[in-house]
């Protein structure tokens with residue numbers, strides 16, 4: 001069904017979309033309406049402002065309708081657009097990948113702070129990213145650390161394709177390798193390990209918000225009975241994979257203490273330093289250990 005005649009211009013379409021999104025209970029309906037109308041028409045937001053009176057064809061009106069209907073069903077805007085901004089760069093996302101979250105930028109900040117304080121920003125560091133998804137962590141680090149090389153592993157072949165595509169788009173493909181491999185199988189040695197593994201307890205998945213459980217792949221969310229299953233697999237491999245260096249992990253709310261305890265138990269005297277970083281909301285979001 002095409003939007004009504006009142007929505008036949010750019011300005012009208014934005015007003016109509018805003019009202020429809022508001023009625024569906026979407027927060028910030030005006031902002032989403034502008035993004036979605038522009039995306040449906042292949043236009044920029046500037047064009048919406050400069051040519052409010054421009055008339056839409058019937059096909060364009062149908063496209064606007066379909067796009068807005070997806071958002072009314074609580075599909076995140078980034079999913080509809082097929083891309084997400086992470087640490088100032090654009091990453092392609094698909095149904096095979098987690099939609100990267102701004103909180104995960106805490107992990108990038110932590111790595112850059114440590115590497116910077118050690119004066120190693122220009123060193124040929126070897127970085128391993130376990131559960132790479134879109135590749136947002138390893139590709140961002142390769143952009144920020146121009147001499148580093150990185151390997152991203154994941155159990156999802158579809159996610160690995162997206163990660164390869166993103167690393168090409170960002171111009172770091174010649175320093176990045178993506179492998180179909182599980183955390184428990186990881187080999188080789190690295191200087192830095194980063195991981196944002198699935199960390200939601202299996203029993204909590206059903207209670208997640210619709211825009212998370214309905215659109216992020218289950219294997220990117222489900223961290224097993226206590227949410228820590230993949231962390232345990234990584235901790236077992238850490239002594240051989242990271243002979244000396246830092247391992248950085250994203251954690252969910254309230255998991256920082258549990259993970260620090262898990263790492264201490266698994267790695268005993270190998271831990272030289274243990275630290276945590278908070279996200280912009282003040283929650284402990286990144287836990288790191290330095291091994292020697």
Ligand SMILES: C[S@@+](CC[C@H](N)C(=O)[O-])C[C@H]1O[C@@H](n2cnc3c(N)ncnc32)[C@H](O)[C@@H]1O
Pocket residue numbers: 097098099100101104130131132133134135136137153154155156159181182183184196197198199219220221230
């Ligand atoms: C929470 S997502 C993180 C994706 C991306 N690193 C990010 O920060 O947006 C976790 C990823 O781990 C992958 N994964 C799940 N279990 C895994 C395992 N046992 N070994 C390796 N990767 C795994 C999932 O397929 C998913 O892509």
